[in-house]
Amino acid sequence: xxxxxxxxxxxxxxxxxxxxxxxxxxxxxxxxxxxxxxxxxxxxxxxxxxxxxxxxxxxxxxxxxxxxxxxxxxxxxxxxxxxxxxxxxxxxxxxxxxxxxxxxxxxxxxxxxxxxxxxxxxxxxxxxxxxxxxxxxxxxxxxxx
Amino acid sequence: xxxxxxxxxxxxxxxxxxxxxxxxxxxxxxxxxxxxxxxxxxxxxxxxxxxxxxxxxxxxxxxxxxxxxxxxxxxxxxxxxxxxxxxxxxxxxxxxxxxxxxxxxxxxxxxxxxxxxxxxxxxxxxxxxxxxxxxxxxxxxxxxx
Amino acid sequence: xxxxxxxxxxxxxxxxxxxxxxxxxxxxxxxxxxxxxxxxxxxxxxxxxxxxxxxxxxxxxxxxxxxxxxxxxxxxxxxxxxxxxxxxxxxxxxxxxxxxxxxxxxxxxxxxxxxxxxxxxxxxxxxxxxxxxxxxxxxxxxxxx
Amino acid sequence: xxxxxxxxxxxxxxxxxxxxxxxxxxxxxxxxxxxxxxxxxxxxxxxxxxxxxxxxxxxxxxxxxxxxxxxxxxxxxxxxxxxxxxxxxxxxxxxxxxxxxxxxxxxxxxxxxxxxxxxxxxxxxxxxxxxxxxxxxxxxxxxxx
Numbered sequence: 404x405x406x407x408x409x410x411x412x413x414x415x416x417x418x419x420x421x422x423x424x425x426x427x428x429x430x431x432x433x434x435x436x437x438x439x440x441x442x443x444x445x446x447x448x449x450x451x452x453x454x455x456x457x458x459x460x461x462x463x464x465x466x467x468x469x470x471x472x473x474x475x476x477x478x479x480x481x482x483x484x485x486x487x488x489x490x491x492x493x494x495x496x497x498x499x500x501x502x503x504x505x506x507x508x509x510x511x512x513x514x515x516x517x518x519x520x521x522x523x524x525x526x527x528x529x530x531x532x533x534x535x536x537x538x539x540x541x542x543x544x545x546x547x548x
Numbered sequence: 549x550x551x552x553x554x555x556x557x558x559x560x561x562x563x564x565x566x567x568x569x570x571x572x573x574x575x576x577x578x579x580x581x582x583x584x585x586x587x588x589x590x591x592x593x594x595x596x597x598x599x600x601x602x603x604x605x606x607x608x609x610x611x612x613x614x615x616x617x618x619x620x621x622x623x624x625x626x627x628x629x630x631x632x633x634x635x636x637x638x639x640x641x642x643x644x645x646x647x648x649x650x651x652x653x654x655x656x657x658x659x660x661x662x663x664x665x666x667x668x669x670x671x672x673x674x675x676x677x678x679x680x681x682x683x684x685x686x687x688x689x690x691x692x693x
Numbered sequence: 694x695x696x697x698x699x700x701x702x703x704x705x706x707x708x709x710x711x712x713x714x715x716x717x718x719x720x721x722x723x724x725x726x727x728x729x730x731x732x733x734x735x736x737x738x739x740x741x742x743x744x745x746x747x748x749x750x751x752x753x754x755x756x757x758x759x760x761x762x763x764x765x766x767x768x769x770x771x772x773x774x775x776x777x778x779x780x781x782x783x784x785x786x787x788x789x790x791x792x793x794x795x796x797x798x799x800x801x802x803x804x805x806x807x808x809x810x811x812x813x814x815x816x817x818x819x820x821x822x823x824x825x826x827x828x829x830x831x832x833x834x835x836x837x838x
Numbered sequence: 839x840x841x842x843x844x845x846x847x848x849x850x851x852x853x854x855x856x857x858x859x860x861x862x863x864x865x866x867x868x869x870x871x872x873x874x875x876x877x878x879x880x881x882x883x884x885x886x887x888x889x890x891x892x893x894x895x896x897x898x899x900x901x902x903x904x905x906x907x908x909x910x911x912x913x914x915x916x917x918x919x920x921x922x923x924x925x926x927x928x929x930x931x932x933x934x935x936x937x938x939x940x941x942x943x944x945x946x947x948x949x950x951x952x953x954x955x956x957x958x959x960x961x962x963x964x965x966x967x968x969x970x971x972x973x974x975x976x977x978x979x980x981x982x983x
Contacts, residue, residue, distance in 0.1 A: 404907055422713060426739050427583055427732050429576045437905045438572055438880050441873040442717050449716050449774070470872045472839055474909045484739070549762055568857060571884050572877050582760045583735050586728040587862050594861050594919070615727045617694055619764045629884070717873055719866045728862055 404476045406516040411478070411506055413513075415545050416490025420450050424483045434480040435487075441475065444505050444517045447489035451503060452521075455539040464533045465525050471500065472520040479514040481507070487514075492545035494518065496537060499529040504545050549621045551661040556623070556651055558658075560690050561635025565595050569628045579625040580632075586620065589650050589662045592634035596648060597666075600684040609678045610670050616645065617665040624659040626652070632659075637690035639663065641682060644674040649690050694766045696806040701768070701796055703803075705835050706780025710740050714773045724770040725777075731765065734795050734807045737779035741793060742811075745829040754823045755815050761790065762810040769804040771797070777804075782835035784808065786827060789819040794835050839911045841951040846913070846941055848948075850980050851925025855885050859918045869915040870922075876910065879940050879952045882924035886938060887956075890974040899968045900960050906935065907955040914949040916942070922949075927980035929953065931972060934964040939980050 409415050422443055430436035452468060460466065481487060487509050494504040499522055506516045523532045532540070554560050567588050575581035597613060605611065626632060632654050639649040644667055651661045668677045677685070699705050712733055720726035742758060750756065771777060777799050784794040795807045813822045822830070844850050857878055865871035887903060895901065916922060922944050929939040934957055941951040958967045967975070 404909070422715075423736075425712075425732055426575065426735055427581060430571065431574045431576060431578045433576045436572060437908065438873070438876040441876050442715055445716055445873050446713075453774075470912050472909075472911050473872065474839070474907075476907050477905050484743075549764070567860075568881075570857075570877055571880055582763065583728070583731040586731050587860055590728050590861055591858075598919075615767050617764075617766050618727065619694070619762075621762050622760050629888075716865065717871060720861065721864045721866060721868045723866045726862060 404474045404516070404518065406476055409547065410504060410516050411513040413488065413490050413506070413508055416492045416506065417543050417545065418447065418451055418454065418491045420447050420489050420491070421486050422446050422489060423486050424481065426483060429483050434482055437477060440477070440481065440507065440515065441473070443487050443489050443507055444475065444519070447491035447505050448503050448519060448521070451491045451543060455543060456536050460533065460535055466530070466533070466536070467524050467526050468521050469524055470519060471522050473517065474519070475515060475517045477515050479512055481509045481514045485509050493540045493543045494545060496532070496540050499523050499531050501532065501540055549619045549661070549663065551621055554692065555649060555661050556658040558633065558635050558651070558653055561637045561651065562688050562690065563592065563596055563599065563636045565592050565634050567591050567632050567634060569626065569630060569632055571628060574628050579627055582622060585622070585626065585652065585660065586618070588632045588634050588652055589620065589664070592636035592650050593648050593664060593666070596636045596688060600688060601681050605678065605680055611675070611681070612669050612671050613666050614669055615664060616667050618662065619664070620660060620662045622660050624657055626654045626659045630654050638685045638688045639690060641677070641685050644668050644676050646677065646685055694764045694806070694808065696766055699837065700794060700806050701803040703778065703780050703796070703798055706782045706796065707833050707835065708737065708741055708744065708781045710737050710779050711776050712736050712779060713776050714771065716773060719773050724772055727767060730767070730771065730797065730805065731763070733777050733779050733797055734765065734809070737781035737795050738793050738809060738811070741781045741833060745833060746826050750823065750825055756820070756826070757814050757816050758811050759814055760809060761812050763807065764809070765805060765807045767805050769802055771799045771804045775799050783830045783833045784835060786822070786830050789813050789821050791822065791830055839909045839951070839953065841911055844982065845939060845951050846948040848923065848925050848941070848943055851927045851941065852978050852980065853882065853886055853889065853926045855882050855924050856921050857881050857924060858921050859916065861918060864918050869917055872912060875912070875916065875942065875950065876908070878922050878924050878942055879910065879954070882926035882940050883938050883954060883956070886926045886978060890978060891971050895968065895970055901965070901971070902959050902961050903956050904959055905954060906957050908952065909954070910950060910952045912950050914947055916944045916949045920944050928975045928978045929980060931967070931975050934958050934966050936967065936975055
């Protein structure tokens with residue numbers, strides 16, 4: 404994944420979360436471990452999903468989102484104890500799936516970018532995203548260059 | 549907690565699990581992080597609980613075990629990628645609670661010991677451990693000196 | 694550990710940190726896993742150590758703190774995505790060791806308390822805490838009832 | 839990432855590691871969390887790197903591998919307490935970088951596949967992989983269909 408320049412700008416993302424790093428995120432090289440980095444993107448995705456799909460909508464439609472694909476580009480090291488800032492937004496919306504684009508920042512530096520494909524399911528197989536949910540996702544699109 | 553000498557011997561414990569360390573367990577000092585150490589004891593306790601209480605017993609009696617207290621003594625450093633070996637056994641059995649004693653080993657060295665109090669509940673409040681469960685716990689007592 | 698009532702009050706602790714929970718902290722029972730809880734206390738201890746011992750002091754005296762003992766009482770469940778608030782302070786100061794007392798809160802409820810013994814070492818064996826460090830620890834004592 | 843069928847066969851991979859799942863890997867949905875899944879692939883990569891590059895080679899050449907890109911396809915759920923089996927091998931070798939292909943299995947089912955790009959550095963910038971290291975990587979190529 405070779406993310407385009409605009410994807411490394413915080414302004415691109417409609418949703419922004421600040422997440423403190425933890426000592427546990429560190430690895431023996433003194434920076435935040437690359438698997439641990441995954442948790443920061445996960446927090447951003449969870450935040451986006453809570454914004455887009457209310458508990459009521461999920462219950463009414465029996466929605467259960469599963470993750471199908473995650474791609475992370477590691478661009479720079481992250482350290483402790485500074486906060487990490489994750490920007491998240493929607494890149495694409497399909498019939499039952501959608502793609503979240505994200506970037507991660509620390510002290511103003513972009514330290515990585517990510518794309519994740521999520522699929523709405525009925526608990527077993529893919530299911531169409533309800534209209535109300537699609538509208539919510541559309542309001543959370545990233546600002547393309 | 550100043551564990552007695554016999555508590556630092558693997559022979560003391562009726563149940564023994566071997567658990568590989570993971571790169572993620574390491575901290576910037578190059579040894580396994582002290583919070584991560586907690587996961588090895590947790591694996592030993594889970595193993596003991598699965599041995600003592602069958603799924604059928606849990607369902608029949610509506611048993612749900614919650615952890616009330618964990619005490620860990622850190623005696624030596626642990627490293628990656630060697631395995632950790634956890635010994636687990638029962639120290640005390642009360643009406644609705646029981647105490648698990650454990651010790652952790654790497655390459656023959658005892659690197660720590662732990663005690664944890666678990667309480668059987670009905671999902672809300674403490675509930676007596678059923679006779680069959682007490683018998684199972686008694687068969688898993690540690691060998692006192 | 695049966696913590697006294699004053700230990701379950703946030704006002705007891707001179708240092709307070711707010712730490713967001715993460716989805717990863719959850720376990721299959723839907724609450725924050727008891728091993729994961731250990732990381733919140735660790736963040737509070739790290740914060741206290743950074744306040745008490747400057748990098749310069751650590752270098753000058755070759756200080757390296759190791760954890761000898763951690764005791765956690767689990768009093769209530771914690772959930773996601775609310776923040777956790779950890780209060781930390783000093784309970785006892787010895788020649789080369791000191792005890793940190795802590796409590797953990799979520800949405801105003803005390804969900805647990807902890808005590809941890811840390812030992813100052815020269816990298817190998819216990820070493821006296823320098824005067825400047827002792828003074829700093831004394832300024833961070835918990836407010837006893 | 840739409841992995842080809844041969845990439846979902848354990849026989850494709852020259853290196854195989856068996857890694858027990860941990861209770862901590864679970865999430866509230868009762869399966870192994872997708873970020874936690876990243877740690878299993880990381881163990882496989884670490885194992886491959888230790889096989890390919892001896893400590894002596896790393897020291898002599900000042901090698902330090904950093905991860906540039908990780909792509910994971912999630913194909914099925916994984917559970918606890920069964921072991922996970924990770925297959926790892928080399929997909930491509932460049933001047934200073936190489937790509938590791940992996941797949942993850944549980945109880946005979948392929949639950950996912952991954953590709954990761956690693957870059958050899960001198961600690962700061964990309965550095966050519968020494969001849970001896972290239973030979974080792976070549977001996978660990980995956981078996982293409």
